[in-house]
Amino acid sequence: xxxxxxxxxxxxxxxxxxxELLELLRIPSVSADPARERDVRRSAEAFAELFRDAGLEHVxxxxxxxxxxxxxxxxxxxxxxxxxxxxxxxxHHDVQPVDPLEEWTxxxxxxxxxxxxxxxxxxxxxxxxxLYQVEAVRGLLAERGSxxxxxxxxxxxxxxxxxxxxxxxxxxxxxxxxxxxxxxxxTGMISAEVPSSTVxxxxxxxxxxxxxxxxxxxxxxxxxxxxxxxARLAAEMVAELHDADHRVTVPxxxxxxxxxxxxxxxxxxxxxxxxxxxxxxxxxxxxxxxxTGFSALERIGVRPTAEVVGIHGGYxxxxxxxxxxxxxxxxxxxxxxxxQRPEEIEASFxxxxxxxxxxxxxxxxxxxxxxxxxxxxxxxxxMVALAxxxxxxxxxxxxxxREGGSGPEEALGRILISPVLFLGVGLPEDRIHAPNERMVMxxxxxxxxAAAELLVRLGELRFPKRDDELPWMKRLREEAKAREEAEARxxxxxxxxx
Amino acid sequence: xxxxxxxxxxxxxxxxxxxELLELLRIPSVSADPARERDVRRSAEAFAELFRDAGLEHVxxxxxxxxxxxxxxxxxxxxxxxxxxxxxxxxHHDVQPVDPLEEWTxxxxxxxxxxxxxxxxxxxxxxxxxLYQVEAVRGLLAERGSxxxxxxxxxxxxxxxxxxxxxxxxxxxxxxxxxxxxxxxxTGMISAEVPSSTVxxxxxxxxxxxxxxxxxxxxxxxxxxxxxxxARLAAEMVAELHDADHRVTVPxxxxxxxxxxxxxxxxxxxxxxxxxxxxxxxxxxxxxxxxTGFSALERIGVRPTAEVVGIHGGYxxxxxxxxxxxxxxxxxxxxxxxxQRPEEIEASFxxxxxxxxxxxxxxxxxxxxxxxxxxxxxxxxxMVALAxxxxxxxxxxxxxxREGGSGPEEALGRILISPVLFLGVGLPEDRIHAPNERMVMxxxxxxxxAAAELLVRLGELRFPKRDDELPWMKRLREEAKAREEAEARxxxxxxxxx
Numbered sequence: 001x002x003x004x005x006x007x008x009x010x011x012x013x014x015x016x017x018x019x020e021l022l023e024l025l026r027i028p029s030v031s032a033d034p035a036r037e038r039d040v041r042r043s044a045e046a047f048a049e050l051f052r053d054a055g056l057e058h059v060x061x062x063x064x065x066x067x068x069x070x071x072x073x074x075x076x077x078x079x080x081x082x083x084x085x086x087x088x089x090x091x092h093h094d095v096q097p098v099d100p101l102e103e104w105t106x107x108x109x110x111x112x113x114x115x116x117x118x119x120x121x122x123x124x125x126x127x128x129x130x131l132y133q134v135e136a137v138r139g140l141l142a143e144r145g146s147x148x149x150x151x152x153x154x155x156x157x158x159x160x161x162x163x164x165x166x167x168x169x170x171x172x173x174x175x176x177x178x179x180x181x182x183x184x185x186x187t188g189m190i191s192a193e194v195p196s197s198t199v200x201x202x203x204x205x206x207x208x209x210x211x212x213x214x215x216x217x218x219x220x221x222x223x224x225x226x227x228x229x230x231a232r233l234a235a236e237m238v239a240e241l242h243d244a245d246h247r248v249t250v251p252x253x254x255x256x257x258x259x260x261x262x263x264x265x266x267x268x269x270x271x272x273x274x275x276x277x278x279x280x281x282x283x284x285x286x287x288x289x290x291x292t293g294f295s296a297l298e299r300i301g302v303r304p305t306a307e308v309v310g311i312h313g314g315y316x317x318x319x320x321x322x323x324x325x326x327x328x329x330x331x332x333x334x335x336x337x338x339x340q341r342p343e344e345i346e347a348s349f350x351x352x353x354x355x356x357x358x359x360x361x362x363x364x365x366x367x368x369x370x371x372x373x374x375x376x377x378x379x380x381x382x383m384v385a386l387a388x389x390x391x392x393x394x395x396x397x398x399x400x401x402r403e404g405g406s407g408p409e410e411a412l413g414r415i416l417i418s419p420v421l422f423l424g425v426g427l428p429e430d431r432i433h434a435p436n437e438r439m440v441m442x443x444x445x446x447x448x449x450a451a452a453e454l455l456v457r458l459g460e461l462r463f464p465k466r467d468d469e470l471p472w473m474k475r476l477r478e479e480a481k482a483r484e485e486a487e488a489r490x491x492x493x494x495x496x497x498x
Numbered sequence: 499x500x501x502x503x504x505x506x507x508x509x510x511x512x513x514x515x516x517x518e519l520l521e522l523l524r525i526p527s528v529s530a531d532p533a534r535e536r537d538v539r540r541s542a543e544a545f546a547e548l549f550r551d552a553g554l555e556h557v558x559x560x561x562x563x564x565x566x567x568x569x570x571x572x573x574x575x576x577x578x579x580x581x582x583x584x585x586x587x588x589x590h591h592d593v594q595p596v597d598p599l600e601e602w603t604x605x606x607x608x609x610x611x612x613x614x615x616x617x618x619x620x621x622x623x624x625x626x627x628x629l630y631q632v633e634a635v636r637g638l639l640a641e642r643g644s645x646x647x648x649x650x651x652x653x654x655x656x657x658x659x660x661x662x663x664x665x666x667x668x669x670x671x672x673x674x675x676x677x678x679x680x681x682x683x684x685t686g687m688i689s690a691e692v693p694s695s696t697v698x699x700x701x702x703x704x705x706x707x708x709x710x711x712x713x714x715x716x717x718x719x720x721x722x723x724x725x726x727x728x729a730r731l732a733a734e735m736v737a738e739l740h741d742a743d744h745r746v747t748v749p750x751x752x753x754x755x756x757x758x759x760x761x762x763x764x765x766x767x768x769x770x771x772x773x774x775x776x777x778x779x780x781x782x783x784x785x786x787x788x789x790t791g792f793s794a795l796e797r798i799g800v801r802p803t804a805e806v807v808g809i810h811g812g813y814x815x816x817x818x819x820x821x822x823x824x825x826x827x828x829x830x831x832x833x834x835x836x837x838q839r840p841e842e843i844e845a846s847f848x849x850x851x852x853x854x855x856x857x858x859x860x861x862x863x864x865x866x867x868x869x870x871x872x873x874x875x876x877x878x879x880x881m882v883a884l885a886x887x888x889x890x891x892x893x894x895x896x897x898x899x900r901e902g903g904s905g906p907e908e909a910l911g912r913i914l915i916s917p918v919l920f921l922g923v924g925l926p927e928d929r930i931h932a933p934n935e936r937m938v939m940x941x942x943x944x945x946x947x948a949a950a951e952l953l954v955r956l957g958e959l960r961f962p963k964r965d966d967e968l969p970w971m972k973r974l975r976e977e978a979k980a981r982e983e984a985e986a987r988x989x990x991x992x993x994x995x996x
Contacts, residue, residue, distance in 0.1 A: 032817045097819055103714060161817050202719060206818040214781030216601060216932040220831050221700060221903025223780045225744075225803030226788040231736070232806050235828075238733035246723075282721045283712030283824055286858020290724040305723030308730050309821050314808030315829060319530045319659050320704040320866040321595055322831050322904075323807050323931055326781055330733075331813060333718050333820050360784020368818040405719025406820075433821055434714040 006139040025111040025120040031094035044071040051075035054138035064165035070157035086150040088179035091130035092159030095122035103435035123439035125432040129185040136451035148459030163408035170415040180463035188426025195394035198422040203336030203373035204406035212362040214326040231313030234328035245292035248306045256339045268297040281428040301402025342370040374410035380419045385457035393450040504637040523609040523618040529592035542569040549573035552636035562663035568655035584648040586677035589628035590657030593620035601933035621937040623930040627683040634949035646957030661906035668913040678961035686924025693892035696920040701834030701871035702904035710860040712824040729811030732826035743790035746804045754837045766795040779926040799900030840868040872908035878917045883955035891948040
């Protein structure tokens with residue numbers, strides 16, 4: 001294989017880049033925790049400083065949600081010329097919570113390098129993946145004095161809380177963010193030996209359901225057996241969320257689900273899938289289970305799911321406390337596939353909850369996140385460029401996969417009217433969202449080289465001028481605006497928690 | 499009504515006694531919390547000091563569980579003469595945990611006197627009820643120079659954690675504790691206007707069930723929908739614990755339950771029961787529900803129940819965390835009625851759990867507590883004395899009730915071979931085990947006067963010498979010893995949590 005553009009530069013810059021990585025990972029930018037707001041801001045500042053240092057311009061923080069949100073970081077380099085493509089690189093600098101803390105083998109925000117990997121919260125999801133994109137820009141500027149494309153970076157601070165203000169941010173800043181291609185740097189591949197890229201991500205809508213059956217916890221001897229029990233009701237509702245075939249029981253849930261075509265089934269079946277290895281990656285689960293009639297890859301990639309992410313009620317201390325719990329609740333995350341709509345699922349789920357809560361028991365259903373499913377056209381020339389890039393760096397053409405996760409990519413593609421490419425180096429064993437999250441450093445360096453290669457290849461493409469598309473853009477923008485306004489109205493009555 | 503023995507003395511001693519009450523209630527003797535062990539010991543010392551000050555002798559702490567437990571307090575006064583009865587007064591000085599702390603209107607261990615009641619954790623359950631028994635002794639000694647009976651006090655420090663070492667303590671100290679009548683001072687009555695006493699208490703066995711489906715929490719996008727979910731399994735198990743008729747589904751659970759006789763049904767139906775008032779006492783629940791075919795008083799007094807006292811798994815922080823929880827668990831408390839046996843229910847429940855947990859998912863079932871149901875013979879002369887005492891103090895003959903709660907009284911009666919009388923002044927609205935626990939002071943003063951009256955009446959009875967009963971005693975002791983040894987063996991393999 002020919003030497004790739006930045007391979008030598010990477011060797012010369014390794015120590016500096018690793019130090020940068022460790023510095024970024026030391027900032028506990030947990031967006032779900034209000035007490036960490038200052039740290040999320042510190043993280044944004046650190047990325048802004050990195051941007052400036054790497055040669056990006058117009059670097060600034062973007063405050064979403066009219067100041068109610070957590071800052072995104074913007075920077076650009078626009079000297080390639082008007083005829084050359086403009087690429088927008090998307091990533092995020094916020095991270096997941098760290099609990100259960102006791103299962104970490106090293107502190108989550110004290111990154112360690114061991115066995116060729118970097119362990120810390122945010123290592124792969126997503127600080128590491130943003131860093132190699134920025135370093136690719138620095139490397140290209142150093143080696144060639146200029147970039148093969150115009151480039152914009154948008155690094156969000158609310159991805160791990162469902163990108164709650166992201167669509168509005170894109171609409172507000174759309175003229176600054178206009179681009180021809182989006183490159184998302186927040187995903188993974190099948191393995192280091194079987195490179196792949198994503199053509200779809202599932203949508204997401206999540207809920208917190210809080211129940212109260214009495215003003216106070218009651219003595220289980222004096223009242224047990226004859227009063228309602230909030231914890232039992234919560235358990236019953238969670239148990240009823242799926243039928244015996246693991247299908248979601250919310251009415252209408254499957255109405256808009258696009259049937260899995262034979263072509264898609266065949267492409268998923270062609271992917272390597274070692275069940276034992278998959279189970280090992282999945283925290284060593286003893287067996288797989290899920291919707292009857294579908295394979296594991298189908299269940300993850302093209303079928304919608306409902307997952308209880310938490311259930312809580314009553315006493316959880318040592319020993320026993322003899323009470324009838326007065327309050328309980330659960331959280332559930334729905335993953336959506338085309339053409340499900342979060343707002344429709346929300347309405348159905350609220351009805352489903354209400355029908356199960358006896359009169360006189362308080363229910364509070366809080367919607368969280370709300371992301372549409374997203375699919376990219378694999379025949380687009382930019383996707384061909386991505387495939388060539390991956391083959392050049394990993395030595396093998398990528399397989400096109402369907403991601404089970406969710407992201408704001410749908411809004412990126414829809415509002416910026418651009419194909420969305422997923423260049424991600426994560427591996428299934430990277431424990432994202434779990435204790436001991438890691439990034440394999442060999443994948444990081446390949447990601448850096450690939451990011452530069454992709455820009456060179458995209459620089460050879462020519463995209464139509466945007467004016468040509470104006471009627472379509474107009475319609476899409478109007479639709480997006482109407483949706484956004486409807487959502488803003490619904491937020492006035494529904495306390496969407498961040 | 500004639501003036502009762504200690505009525506005048508109570509008025510003279512009111513301020514001192516109230517100060518003693520407040521002092522005792524300031525000690526946070528939460529036995530369920532290992533961090534409070536020192537406070538439970540402080541509480542024992544405070545009661546020992548009270549005993550000495552009131553005129554009791556041989557005051558000492560008893561360390562149960564070979565030093566692994568929390569101390570009980572013993573004291574006696576044995577100068578009435580061999581022919582006169584010996585009364586053992588039982589109570590406890592430990593208290594329930596205080597959570598949810600935010601629902602208390604004043605700090606749980608900073609007692610306040612307001613509206614004729616004393617509010618604090620332990621006010622009625624059980625420090626206040628122990629205090630009036632001790633003060634009755636002090637008052638009788640002050641007024642008469644001696645007591646009408648020999649008396650022993652045993653005030654436990656582990657009642658709120660299921661009296662885990664109590665049976666062993668009774669066996670070890672049986673010759674010191676020998677008595678003719680047990681007076682339990684830890685219960686309540688229907689209302690201040692409708693005095694009552696308990697003839698039965700339910701038994702108790704509780705479990706903590708811990709489940710683990712994977713080594714770590716998993717990303718709900720990458721793995722959701724195709725791997726087992728510990729939280730969902732916990733919810734399903736809780737939901738399956740009862741059938742549609744609210745009957746417990748554990749096989750054999752009802753096998754030994756004595757059928758509710760028409761006489762018992764009639765006596766329960768004769769008790770005043772205002773559903774609206776009961777619901778108000780029960781934290782304002784909107785409706786009652788429970789085993790089909792039984793009234794609320796039957797469900798509480800003579801039917802066994804299973805109550806989920808807690809369920810926990812996955813994320814419980816603000817917003818959402820998109821995981822498949824790897825661990826979850828629940829706690830369930832079974833209330834037992836004659837002739838159910840805790841050890842049989844334990845075996846059945848363990849099988850029930852095991853049959854519901856798919857192979858490959860870890861289960862840890864920890865038994866907690868283990869108390870047999872208890873019934874007292876209402877024709878015993880001591881019960882007649884109790885009825886007369888209550889009528890003298892509250893102006894109305896007591897109704898005989900069946901308590902839904904559980905206590906170590908079964909072991910007291912069985913091992914000490916004595917009738918167990920329940921003199922308790924608690925009211926249904928006293929919020930025991932809940933925030934804002936209280937004691938109505940008028941009930942406290944009546945309890946003090948009644949405790950003295952009861953001793954006088956019991957002093958008029960003559961009990962057979964114990965030697966007469968030796969064969970029966972011997973058999974009971976051998977049975978108790980065998981049970982205790984079997985339990986000790988089972989504890990070697992089962993990690994009984996305290």
